Amino acid sequence: MIRPVRLMAFAAVVLGFAAGIEQRAASGQTPTSGGPVDPALIEDLVAANRILTQQGVLDESGHVSIRHPANPNRYLMARSLSPALVTAEDIMEFDLDSSPVDQRGRRLALERFIHGEVYRVRQDVSAVIHTHSPSVIPFSVTSVPLRPIILPAAFLWTGVPVFETRNAGVPAADMVIRNRHLGKALTNSLGDKRVALLRGHGDVVVGPDVRTAVRYAIFTETNARLLIITIGLGGGPITYISAEEGAARDSDPGIPDRAWELWKSKALGK
């Protein structure tokens, strides 16, 4: 049973009913809300933050967003907060310029522009994750490509580009994706892929829904870790997942909810 008081507080956050907006976003005008969102979807978004932390993919920073189900020009993401601490009350709504619908003085994630620019271009994407996934870092600072070797990471078969801020054509002295221009450059680098690495920084992972994107983020980390070990083993040519195998897996990804169920149970406690 959810208590009515909490439900109202929650509605105030998501629907933008709150009166006192203490701090305006950078863009001139406050965007309108896409409307109420099914609490079950918000619960999945919160669970995604917790799961990715529990699985070692997110650390003290990084973020997860979903596209607004009723308005494709809005997305939902937590205020600037460690993912491990995110609750439903922390979820905010943004337009594709990454301006908040109802900021109310809350601190915004600096790199939210990653999300807005991806949603603008990739109509097939309804969830975006930005991580500091540790095992992908070595692939981002060397010329060794991150390719899939394990079945549950077969989705990497289409390739994993590396985004280099030095070549972004936009000033980015501190490597942070802190404006729309850098978000757009990163989105260009991502192309039609599911994962792009950010050099010396982490990755961006996209999917058709938040559970799929979480699965992609977790198995990208697992695959990277096992590929590092495999390369270290030095046993001649490595058998990667082939294009045929990857495409077959895409069309029948097994029983993904089984993993989600376990991850959620571990992340949120029994």
Added chain:
Amino acid sequence: MIRPVRLMAFAAVVLGFAAGIEQRAASGQTPTSGGPVDPALIEDLVAANRILTQQGVLDESGHVSIRHPANPNRYLMARSLSPALVTAEDIMEFDLDSSPVDQRGRRLALERFIHGEVYRVRQDVSAVIHTHSPSVIPFSVTSVPLRPIILPAAFLWTGVPVFETRNAGVPAADMVIRNRHLGKALTNSLGDKRVALLRGHGDVVVGPDVRTAVRYAIFTETNARLLIITIGLGGGPITYISAEEGAARDSDPGIPDRAWELWKSKALGK
């Protein structure tokens, strides 16, 4: 004290007394049950799922089965569920075609055919485990053989074949062992060994009973991890466990129950 109501529910599951079968198996006819099973054996099977998860051998997927003690043409395995969440109520019974005795709408593990086909051919085997054991993956995608270096993994001395779906002679575009033909091809690859790797996927481990198979699965992972480190050390020839040492250990495996006792206590809580 187990409450009578729960005992009855449990009996219904294992013995197939339940009336409403909601979904038929693929094979035309529902197989008959091999009869009641000692709850202590079911408890070991459940513990095996939990132990292998706690020890990092099983993750969100993978499965453990035992041969039915009263009917060698039946085996017992959980419905499709993460091993960490398996309870006695989730255990189902299958024939060697991997058709369920009493499905009642429960989702079946896609790769159950591994189990049925191994039991059909290997009369010496009464427990089968399929894992995504992380440290065996590098040996499955390179030409480096997985050989034993530590005493408790001496059982690997007979060799560890690698099953490659591309060479299975059966269509397996997505590498999943999703039918009897692939289960049979994998069983051929396993031969008379205790462990076979599945390329880019994990392994299958077999034993005369579930406690022994669990021990094999755990020390296969441990040995793989330490062999990776040893090879990385680059200190010239490696001293592997010899055939003589392996055979001697086979005939006197120490005090295996001591480890089982600890693993179970850690996996199920004190």
Added chain:
Amino acid sequence: MIRPVRLMAFAAVVLGFAAGIEQRAASGQTPTSGGPVDPALIEDLVAANRILTQQGVLDESGHVSIRHPANPNRYLMARSLSPALVTAEDIMEFDLDSSPVDQRGRRLALERFIHGEVYRVRQDVSAVIHTHSPSVIPFSVTSVPLRPIILPAAFLWTGVPVFETRNAGVPAADMVIRNRHLGKALTNSLGDKRVALLRGHGDVVVGPDVRTAVRYAIFTETNARLLIITIGLGGGPITYISAEEGAARDSDPGIPDRAWELWKSKALGK
């Protein structure tokens, strides 16, 4: 609510009100106290001990100090105790000779001279950490330089010297920084940097405040671990954080409190 009795005990420790001084420091005269310290600052110092342990940077030894906010010639640090066990009651006050203001028989950290000598020379520093940070050790016993590859460790761009006791010009047969002379030699090696390694021993990390120093210590460990893996990957030239990127990050370090908030919550329990 803090109970008055405990508050008084705390004041006695920090302010040196206790009557019975059971053991004199090495220097002839007991130094005077710098005066009371804001309990919130002490709480940060205690949290720093716990956070660095929880994050795997400190182990059974190592220590964290802060400069006294009211007297730059005093610093505050726990008595000799594993950092995981430190409470506000364990915090002692020292002068820059590392003599205690109010020892009362408590055992002193052998290597406290690291702290006193750094504070004497580095006016920009108000927090010093000495760790056995595991992943920096390999860089301390080989000629491979520890350089930054990840954004949150960009602060390492100014370089990481290695202090070798054999070259200290001071007897140090057992490598322990057990007197002012060795503390001074180490401080010379540190120069104007934020981190110096101690060969076969660990590191010393300094910052303008304790939260920043904690962040430096944690990301030095993370960066070292990922650089080890990257070097092992063997993929040609490594893209390190550049001087320009490091300087840009120095001038805008993101939202450091977000990480502190999470680390503290993890280290001190929810």
Added chain:
Amino acid sequence: MIRPVRLMAFAAVVLGFAAGIEQRAASGQTPTSGGPVDPALIEDLVAANRILTQQGVLDESGHVSIRHPANPNRYLMARSLSPALVTAEDIMEFDLDSSPVDQRGRRLALERFIHGEVYRVRQDVSAVIHTHSPSVIPFSVTSVPLRPIILPAAFLWTGVPVFETRNAGVPAADMVIRNRHLGKALTNSLGDKRVALLRGHGDVVVGPDVRTAVRYAIFTETNARLLIITIGLGGGPITYISAEEGAARDSDPGIPDRAWELWKSKALGK
């Protein structure tokens, strides 16, 4: 408060007062007891089992013993049981032939002969530990010597021999130290050192008391792990702890009780 009943049960175990001896030891005659032992010493022995498990040095097997304080020809060690589960009630007494004073049907550790034979020869030793310490394994199956690089493992400076059962001059087909002859051969290999590796198996660690031996076992594992990483870094010559540094550290080992205090608190719960 310890309840009298439990105290009496404890006395029965340690002092051999129990009437019904259900199973005789191999040697013809039951040895006499060395007499009562200070419960604080037994508590340290139990804590050692738990600490070494919590620190990842002991796993489901391995054992810790102390020499009887009143009779140098007796030692105390748990019955065959995973170290994580050992309590005071499980401690048994043995003579130097490794025959139990009061077996009462309890199962004995197969490799107890390691302990008896070391105590027979090494008068300076009052604690013996046998582990499967994972990171020492690679050094036991290659020609890379395990040498100290970190200060707290400086005690390894006198060298770490590797015992190879194939060269023991005694039949040992399965590598298990299952009799006095093999225990003696291992003791010869150990010589006057503190640690010897057992090829493909683990190590034996000895010390003047149980706290010191625990410290040696833990830092042997830590040093081995960091040396593996250091060698993998490939940065030219490695600076090992020198003989001078090792000897200096031997004469002043810091504040070892600080680590014991923390380890015990972690292993036994707060």
